[in-house]
Amino acid sequence: MTEYLVRFVAGGLIVSVFAILGDMLRPKSFAGLLGAVPSVALATLAIAVVQHGPQYAAAQSWTMIYGAVALACYSVVVCHLLMRFRFGALPATILAFAAWLVVAFGLLAGLGGAA
Template sequence: MVDYALRFLIGGLVVSLFAVVGDVLRPLRPKSFAGLFGAAPSVALATLGLAFSKHGGDYVAIEGRSMILGSIALAAYSFVVCQLLIRAEWSALKATLAALAVWLVAAIGLKQFLIG
């Protein structure tokens, strides 16, 4: 229970920090990057920090690699959803359900191919 509270607090602090950085850099960055600093993976960073303190660097390396592979699978899923919504004009429910298969194949395929 304490781990969840720490993740919540650390994640909230990191999100707040990135939001402040985003506001300070607002005049310097284009609108396309509007949510970049506010959408930082703060909970993942908090989780990795806690995992490092409990389990060490080897465990965190595996967790970090898994997060990277998961983000690649999510990018593939997001791309397919966008294509189905815009080009095929599917409903949101139909597009997201169909793209789940892409996410699953990408996630399992990346794990098998890169990790073994």
């Protein structure tokens, strides 16, 4: 129960800081970008360091990086399928999700991580 309380407080504080930072920047579209993923990742890594040590948190950070690379590949694939090949939204997202899985697990298997 204490872990959930710490996650709630740490996540809330970090989300608030990133939301304030995003609100101060221009264009305002940065507010949504800075409000979610970086703050949750930092809160998760901070808790991982406290509970499991820096090696565990380092492995977790690498898996987050792999996920980010896979998401970038997903985004490129879905954009090409929608705009260039005129796929519908559902088939494009299903195919792009398959690409995400291949990239994410390929990076994890090839470069290692904490899975």
